[in-house]
Amino acid sequence: MANGKSGRPKKAVKRDAATGVRFTRAEYFIVKQKALKANMKITVYVRSMSLEGYVKARSRPADKQLEKQLAGMANNINQMTKLAHQKGLLTALLFFEKIRVELDEILNRLRDDQ
Numbered sequence: 001m002a003n004g005k006s007g008r009p010k011k012a013v014k015r016d017a018a019t020g021v022r023f024t025r026a027e028y029f030i031v032k033q034k035a036l037k038a039n040m041k042i043t044v045y046v047r048s049m050s051l052e053g054y055v056k057a058r059s060r061p062a063d064k065q066l067e068k069q070l071a072g073m074a075n076n077i078n079q080m081t082k083l084a085h086q087k088g089l090l091t092a093l094l095f096f097e098k099i100r101v102e103l104d105e106i107l108n109r110l111r112d113d114q
Helices: 027-039 042-053 059-089 091-114
Strands: none
Touching: 027 042, 059 091
8 A cells, every 4th residue: 555554444434332132042043044034244134123124135146147137038028029010929929938938937936035
């Protein structure tokens, strides 16, 4: 570094007040599972729940892949509509059936993850 300091940069917001929360083993297991499902550390999960009352889960790499697939399928549906106008309904219907099967597979994977 140019100023002669090395190491981690200072955080913009410093958390300087600490508190402890005690859980039974069962409660801790439940909170830990919910934090894992939200893809968060337990402390971040508990802080978010206490301050906001809800948790917005962080996206996982698998979710990003599914989002890309769904975006690609939306493009395919647009192509199908264009094809229906150009070549007729039967060709577009066959194309649509293929897309519908792929969409069902993605939706089933999403259901299985939850």
